[in-house]
Amino acid sequence: MRLLNYTTQYFALLLLGVITIWAVAFYYAMLDEIYDSLDDGLENQKILLLKRAQEDPSILAHNDFDKHVYSFTPITAPSFEQQQERYQDTLMYMLNEEDYEPVRIYESAIQANGGYYKLKIITSMVEEDDLIEDLVSYLIGLYAFLVLCILILNNLLLKRIWKPFHYLIDQLKDFKLDRKTSLTTAPTKIEEFTLLNTTVTALIASAQRSYEEQKQFIENASHELQTPLAIVINKLELFIEQQPLSDEQLVQMASVLDNLGRLTRLNKSLLLLSKIENEQFQEEAEVDFKQLLHQSLSDFEAIAAHKNSALILLEETEMSYRMNRDLAVILVNNLIKNALVHGTPGAPIHLRLKQHALSITNQGTPTPLKVEDIFARFKKSGTNEKSTGLGLPIAQAIAVKYQLQLTYSYTEGHRFTLTFPI
Amino acid sequence: MKILIIEDEPQMLDNMRRTLEQEQYLVESAATYTEALDKIGAYAYDCILLDVMLPDGNGLKILKELKAQQKEEGVIIVSANDSLDDRIEGLNLGADDYLPKPFHMAELRARVQAVLRRRNFEGNRNIQLGNVNINPETRQVFIAEEDINLNRKEYDILTYLIANKTRLVTKAALAEHVWGDHIDQADSFDFIYSQIKNLRKKLEPASINVQAVYGVGYKLEVD
Structure with a gap:
């Protein structure tokens, strides 16, 4: 939910409560005031009637409400003593409304013209249901109006106020640390936003710096390792050539050389990965993928034969794409290598080169792999100790660099598909 | 030199x-x-x-x-x-x-x-070792004047071993030279063995032979 609507929603809820409470209080206060003024009027009428009775005692004979709004009923002296002034609400049939309507009756005892009378004065009363109805409809109107006002105010005002914030988050949304994009901020007079802008800018600058340093560090470290590795391997090569060694010693030496070879390959892979990420492959050419695929297949023929697997090209077409040639070779080779290393020995590996896609399918573990682990560095599936765990990450880095999509799926086998943009 | x-x-x-x-x-x-x-x-x-x-x-x-x-x-x-x-x-x-x-x-x-x-x-001198003669230009191999047919990989293995004759050549060195850098992540270099086997068969009439050095690699010996 958007911030604007979020606050409006709370305002609307709060207003609903406030207006309801206010309406109840207002209703009773008003009703109280109305009764008060009605009662005053009734008392005033009583005084007026008493005065009239002195001048015209005949009115004392009016004892029903058909013709007048008052009635006199003769009472005895003890009743007069007991009679207290009181107000009573009741219903009376009104001709104009053709319905029973509430009336207020004022009862009082008077002494006039030497006799005791009970005096009742009636007055038409406010119709409570009508009052409530009116009040509710007016309040609903007020409520709607207020919410509308808040909405308009929010949209006009808050939108303007939060502009620097939205500007910032719009940029953060598209921000990628590995892309060398910089962030701009909108000027603002609001202190909090200024703080947010400067903090985010500083944070990103420092993150970018660390990222660059880290990338550079890996490249430099791998680079520095090359020479000592070369020296050690060469010394061992010279050593095993000169000495007459026993078979046991040769096996040990071979194992040392193997591991050093593995270290060299790992180092080379890291260096390659850094170089791809550090944009050190600028050269581009139209790469003929059909020809490249045939070259790779012939290179891997011996390895496939050794594993009793066949590399079968099921489908091919003329296809070329503009990218760095060396990286294209590495990309295709890594995918084939991956299929060979992880494929079940003896099972065929199927390749398809279509107009916009290259797919490689191998048999292997009967369950799909975790997609999030496949392209992660050093995540090795299985126990293949010779694998560097960098083959697929390198393939992925190359694919990303040239807007290709490298995806994994599992249907009749593990399939890696390289999709070329159309 | x-x-x-x-x-x-x-x-x-x-x-x-x-x-x-x-x-x-x-x-x-x-x-x-x-x-x-x-x-x-x-x-x-x-x-x-x-x-x-x-x-x-x-x-x-x-x-x-x-x-x-x-x-x-x-x-x-x-x-x-x-x-x-x-x-x-x-x-x-x-x-x-x-x-x-x-x-x-x-x-x-x-x-x-x-x-x-x-x-x-100037590059057009043949390589002669024992009774084996190689023309680097045409990539032809002759054993006692007889043309033998080697595939691309076998030829590359032979010339590499000849360049390092009587020296121990590790499997890794051989694989990287013949199959290129990109082969390097293959899980083992054992696949070379079948190629060597084929080469040995073709070299039977020759006065040179490829010897395996236990676990490490190969060596070309001249009789």
Whole structure:
């Protein structure tokens, strides 16, 4: 939910409560005031009637409400003593409304013209249901109006106020640390936003710096390792050539050389990965993928034969794409290598080169792999100790660099598909 | 044959010197840019191994200097910085080959031999070993005048082993030379064995044979 609507929603809820409470209080206060003024009027009428009775005692004979709004009923002296002034609400049939309507009756005892009378004065009363109805409809109107006002105010005002914030988050949304994009901020007079802008800018600058340093560090470290590795391997090569060694010693030496070879390959892979990420492959050419695929297949023929697997090209077409040639070779080779290393020995590996896609399918573990682990560095599936765990990450880095999509799926086998943009 | 190694890392230099001296080459060395320029000015060499990154200058400038002096030395650039730019620039400046570090000793021997052969015999001299004769131009192999048919990989294995004859060639060195750098992540180099087996069969009438060195690699012996 958007911030604007979020606050409006709370305002609307709060207003609903406030207006309801206010309406109840207002209703009773008003009703109280109305009764008060009605009662005053009734008392005033009583005084007026008493005065009239002195001048015209005949009115004392009016004892029903058909013709007048008052009635006199003769009472005895003890009743007069007991009679207290009181107000009573009741219903009376009104001709104009053709319905029973509430009336207020004022009862009082008077002494006039030497006799005791009970005096009742009636007055038409406010119709409570009508009052409530009116009040509710007016309040609903007020409520709607207020919410509308808040909405308009929010949209006009808050939108303007939060502009620097939205500007910032719009940029953060598209921000990628590995892309060398910089962030701009909108000027603002609001202190909090200024703080947010400067903090985010500083944070990103420092993150970018660390990222660059880290990338550079890996490249430099791998680079520095090359020479000592070369020296050690060469010394061992010279050593095993000169000495007459026993078979046991040769096996040990071979194992040392193997591991050093593995270290060299790992180092080379890291260096390659850094170089791809550090944009050190600028050269581009139209790469003929059909020809490249045939070259790779012939290179891997011996390895496939050794594993009793066949590399079968099921489908091919003329296809070329503009990218760095060396990286294209590495990309295709890594995918084939991956299929060979992880494929079940003896099972065929199927390749398809279509107009916009290259797919490689191998048999292997009967369950799909975790997609999030496949392209992660050093995540090795299985126990293949010779694998560097960098083959697929390198393939992925190359694919990303040239807007290709490298995806994994599992249907009749593990399939890696390289999709070329159309 | 006189070879100059221009390399500032003493242990690297020592390894290269020992390997090449085993091949009966006369090896001299220079550890700095200035020393290298002095030696080039004073003496003539058959092949120069040139490290690009020297403490007091860029090795590529030495290459330019050589070309300016119209020297005929074969030059192999040795670089720890395996970048395409270096490679292209080096080769454009007239280097004969480019060897990225780290490399196998067998690879160094093969590269130096190839450069020397090209320089001294203009590339059209056949390689003769025992009763085997190889024409590098046409990639034809003859055993006792009889043309034998080797596939591309078998031919590459044979010439590599010949370049390193009587030396132990590790499986890794052989695989990387014949199948290229990109093969390097394959899970084992054992696949070479079947190729060697085929090659051995074809070499049966020859006076050379490929011997396996237990667990490590192969060696070409001349009867």
